[in-house]
Amino acid sequence: NGAEILETRAGVQTLADKYIVVMNDGMSDKDFDSHRSWVNRTHRRRLIRRGAKAMGGMKYTYNFPTGLKGYSGHFDEQMIKEISKRADVKYIERDARVQINAIEQQDNVPSWGLARVGSQEPGGTTYYYDSTAGEGTTAYIIDTGTDIQHEEFDGGRATWGENFVDDMDMDCNGHGTHVSGTVGGRTFGVAKKSNIVAVKVLDCNGSGSNSGVIMGMQWATEDAQSKGADTSVVNMSHRVAFSQTSNDAAKAIAEGGVLLALSSGQDNVDVAEASPASELSICTFAASTEQDGKADFSNFGQVVDVYAAVDGITSDKPGGGSQVQSGTSKASP
Incomplete structure (x- = not known):
């Protein structure tokens, strides 16, 4: 079924085409590295081969000492759909203004x-x-x-x-x-x-x-x-x-x-x-x-x-x- 893209609540000022991706609980560092390598490769291919809208790709990587793993970045809608299909992704959320x-x-x-x-x-x-x-x-x-x-x-x-x-x-x-x-x-x-x-x-x-x-x-x-x-x-x-x-x-x-x-x-x-x-x-x-x-x-x-x-x-x-x-x-x- 893929990962859920969380619904944005009322009052949230989202940032265009910017997302936060959170990985499944208990993911190993090795698997996390592998996932991020896949994201970078796939993002580059989309930019080069498919003429996709220029996006910055991955920006921040999260790896809290107590286990929360994820990343944020600038991705188009199709790339986010590709990420959401991955079984190792827990959920995806739109980045927002603070x-x-x-x-x-x-x-x-x-x-x-x-x-x-x-x-x-x-x-x-x-x-x-x-x-x-x-x-x-x-x-x-x-x-x-x-x-x-x-x-x-x-x-x-x-x-x-x-x-x-x-x-x-x-x-x-x-x-x-x-x-x-x-x-x-x-x-x-x-x-x-x-x-x-x-x-x-x-x-x-x-x-x-x-x-x-x-x-x-x-x-x-x-x-x-x-x-x-x-x-x-x-x-x-x-x-x-x-x-x-x-x-x-x-x-x-x-x-x-x-x-x-x-x-x-x-x-x-x-x-x-x-x-x-x-x-x-x-x-x-x-x-x-x-x-x-x-x-x-x-x-x-x-x-x-x-x-x-x-x-x-x-x-x-x-x-x-x-x-x-x-x-x-x-x-x-």
Whole structure:
């Protein structure tokens, strides 16, 4: 019968002629290599002999330590039909647009989020935390990049990891630096002595692809496991409509012993319609108000694990200094 080409859900902004292919569970590395060689040969033949529309072919290869195997690329419809006939393919999904969650920004507004983390009741003005302050732990920020030279990271706690969206190893948007500062900045961070690793998957406009994000997830997982999964956390503060591949990648991170913290999204819908926030094995954060109510824009539902402060959160900005941002992106860090 062949592999299923998953139906695209409402609200998903797909990328033309771009697909993610996921292999059957338990596939060996040898068989995976053989399959990809077949894809490359078949794709080249189609371009040369059949006059097929020029496509880029395979781009990213996924091979998570805990078993998820697959790849993404630029293929025409006929090539996807050929791939779907293979008995070793589990499913195929259209690649989709991914976008950051921040919804507004204003300057010079005091932050209340840290005080809320350190208080049992709303209205607190002091942040209480353990003196270790996250020292020895590492947070992988899968986002728009991070200004690793920012003074809030004490000249070395923030490092550059990998880039899966462009050729600029910098945060030209500001979202990722703000998230990183909320996690580990000296002044605004929850874990003020933690290490930050920048994994860039979103461009200057805060936009990227699901396939690129999944590649960032794999890189972070492998790096975390090489350094000690039990002292690592992966943060993702962006949104994509439901994607089975994204959920499977998130599950692979959790099965590898790494905590994945994810914002729920801000479409005011059940989080079951968002990815990978709907994956049960990760920690999903929704947005709360200063009075501990649900923020009116926040996603919700039984899958949500924690509600956290998101409105008027002060943190770092590229080039130095600070700025205020709001949105569910601020909940998970």
